[in-house]
Amino acid sequence: MKQWLQRLMIASVAVLTLGAITPSHEIWLSFQDKDEPNETDARSGDTQYSLAIEETADDLVALPTYLEDxxxxxxxxxxxxxxxxxxxxxxxxxxxxxxxxxxxxAVIQTTIHNAADRRLAITEQPSGDYAEKIFHVYDKTAEQDLIRFHVRTEKRPIDGYFYNFHYHTAEDGFVAHHTVGDIYWSKNTPPKWLS
Known part of the structure; x- marks a missing residue:
């Protein structure tokens, strides 16, 4: 139980600080037990954020859905x-x-509901420069993406630049764009992502 309370606290701090203190930040290492493996040591380049599911010797046991969601x-x-x-x-x-x-x-909640029997995770690293990727939700066991959330910078004649938020699903082979919405930037060229 202490472990899940700690994870909830870490996630809450990460949200409140808008990512300035992330789940892999040094401050959280002091809270880890000496016999627990250091998560930052096990991670590399494209790390994953595992959801609230524990693996036992016999089978997988899901923890409360609200916490996972x-x-x-x-x-x-x-x-x-x-x-x-x-x-x-x-x-x-x-x-x-x-x-x-x-x-x-709402799309994430629908994905979680439809994939209730799977172990879900979310990718850690959004793309920079002018690439579209924000994050992907995937089935950790099968190592397959279920849904991909992207944002595209669009230049519209006369109006200027807009950010088009959309997602792709595995159901249609990630071909169709399902629009979430648009946000106007300005008539000036926007900066690169992650800047």
Missing amino acids: QQLVDHARVLAYEKFGTRIGPKIQDEFDTEIFPRIE
């Missing part, structure tokens, strides 16, 4: 703001929080 949703928000960086995030934050993220959360 909330961890995934909280971490999704942290990754979105990590992608926005300090130049884009403050300018689009209000509209993202009120218009875009509730729709992303």
Whole structure:
């Protein structure tokens, strides 16, 4: 129980600090027991954020659904703001929080509901430069993406630049764009992601 309380606290701090203190931050290492393996040592390049499921010797036992759902949703928000960086995030934050993220959360909840028998995880590293990837939700056991959340920078004649938030699903082979919404930037070229 102590471990799950600790994870909930870590996720909450990460959300409240908009990713400044992440789950892999040094401050959390002091809370780990001496006999627990250091998660940052086990991670490399493209790390994963595992959800609230424990593996026992006999089988997999799922912990309460609310905790799993909330961890995934909280971490999704942290990754979105990590992608926005300090130049884009403050300018689009209000509209993202009120218009875009509730729709992303609804899609995540639907994905969790439809994949109740799977171990879900979320990718850790959003793409920088002008690449679209925010994060992917995937089946950890099968190592297959279920849903991919992206944001594309679009230049519209006369209007200027917009951020188009959308997602792709495994059901259609990640071909179709399912639009979540758009946020206006300005007529000036936006900065690169993660800046």
